Amino acid sequence: MRNRSLLILAVLLAMALWAALVFAGARHGWWHADPGPRADVASFFSTSAAALDAAEQGAVAFVLIEKRKVFGEHYVSAGAPVTRDTLFQLASLSKWATALAVLKLAAEGRLDLDAPVSRYLTRWQLPETDDDAEGVTARRLLSHTAGLTDGLGYMGFEPGTPVQTLEASLTEAADPMPGADGQTRVGRAPGSAWNYSGGGYALLQLLIEEIAGEPFGDHIKRAVLDPLGMSRATFDLAQAERAGLAPCFDTDGAPCAYRRFAAPAAASLHASAADLVRFLEAQMEASRDPALPPDLAAAMSTPHASQFGLPIWGLGVMLYAEAPRSGYIIGHDGMNAPAVETTARLDPATGDGIIVLATGNPGLAASLGGEWVYWHAGRVDVRTLDGMLPLIGFALLAGWAVILVLAVLAFRRMRRAASPAIP
Structure with a gap:
């Protein structure tokens, strides 16, 4: 009986160790191609630029920052040319700027x-x-831990379609992405878990307008964009088009039209690669925006939410992976219909970062951003890990199956050894 108990304990321990090994291996690149030596910045840049050229569709702006300086930039367009000053719609990357406006208040x-x-x-x-809305705070809205269960994602409104008011969108968005509930409401205890909420950032937009006493776009331009030197950046699509907006392409690379949003704070800042270089510079440890006190600046990249035991979110930023020197690689991705995809990622301690702004190239921005994180930090970023869950699950089940088969064989041997010999 004692031997059986020891065997069961050994099996459970082996299964736990295998699970830990699989997750650690996935995080450290078991199934990830080697992107080359960290010291070879030129190779990483040229390989990335070649991948953009090979796509042969859409419009892309790519900037690699090394030690607080632009190492290289590359621009591709199947339509009108794009440059470092061409505006792109940033999708959910807009939330990062909105978070700064909240923290400045x-x-x-x-x-x-x-x-x-x-x-x-x-x-x-x-x-x-049934859950208490008094627990919904700005800190929890910034970190997607306020208990809101809308699951938004906004599809946006096509040209010629009336755009909802902000209040109507909060009550029930007319443009939810597939799978979203669409109603901004408290569906679980605030602070109990992480749940991505575009509605939470729509609510932060309303909060900013109420406190500042002016339209969101006017306030954030004065409080955030202009002080950072992002003078052409705007949350207004019409202004962006007049200033020079990148051509819009759909998933097949065909020309399309940009969409408008009831909650631009969550989805529709328009900014150039040059603007975002300035934005990232202001959040590097060596040159942080003096308007943001050190404790609030540090709070942005302090873990406020986790998944699978990994820290994933600060205040307004995603925590992609532990940074090589200290802290985390921070940033935000964005995705708007029909095929707007963006990412900006930064190691604040070293001043290294990457910016990818794209239309008409599904998956490209997140993929290149993930490659940079792995190349820079030697760890697979949490967004890539999320996409690897089926592979991780298969590896877990395969290992557990082997452990159980070995346990059954060991149990049978124990039974035979314990059986009395037949004369």
Whole structure:
């Protein structure tokens, strides 16, 4: 009986060790191609630029930053030429700029990050549910831990289609991405878990407007964009088109039209590669925006949410992986219909980063961003890991099956050894 208990314990331990080994191996690149030596920056840049050229469709801006300076930039377009000053729609990467606007209100003493947001709202309130909306704070909205279960993702409104008011979109978005609930409401206890919420950033837009007493676009331009030197960046599509917007392409590389959004704070900042270089520079440890106190700047990249035991989100930024020197590689990805995809990722300690802005090239921005994280930090980023879950699951099951087969064989041997000999 004692031997059986020891065998069961050994099996459980072996299964746990195999699970830990699989997850650690996946994080450290078991199934990831070697991107080359970290010291060979020129090789990484040229290989990445060649991959963009090979796509032969859409429009792309790619910038590689090394030690706080632009190492190289590469621009591709199947339509009108794009340059470092051409504006791109940034999709959910816009949330990073919105987060800065929220944190600056906190720095000015106009917003308590840990107070119920209902305290500041007059135009709209979260509907009553079984969970207490008083736990919905700006800090939790920034980190997607406020208990909102809308799951948004916005598809946007095509030209000629009326755009909802912000309040109507919060009540029920008319343009939810497939699978989203669409209603901004508290569906689980605030602070209990991470759940991505575009509705949460729509609510932050309303919060900014209520506190600042002016339209969101006007306030964030004055408080965030202009001070960082992003003078042509705008949340207004018409202004972006006048300033010079990259051509829009769909998933097949055919020309299309950009869409407008009821909650631009969540989905539609328009900025150039040059703008985003300035944006990242302001968040490097050696040159941080002096308008943001050190404690709030540090809070942005402090873990506030986790999945599978890994830290994944700070205040307004994703935590892609542990950085080589200290802290985390931070940033944000974006994806808008029909085929807008963006990423900006930064190691604040070293001043290294990558920017990829694209239309008409599904998956390209996140893929190249993931390659950079692995090349820079030697770890597979959490977004790539999420896409690898089926492979990780298969490896787990295969290993566990082998362990169980060996356990059964060992159990049979134990039974034979324990059976009395037949005369």
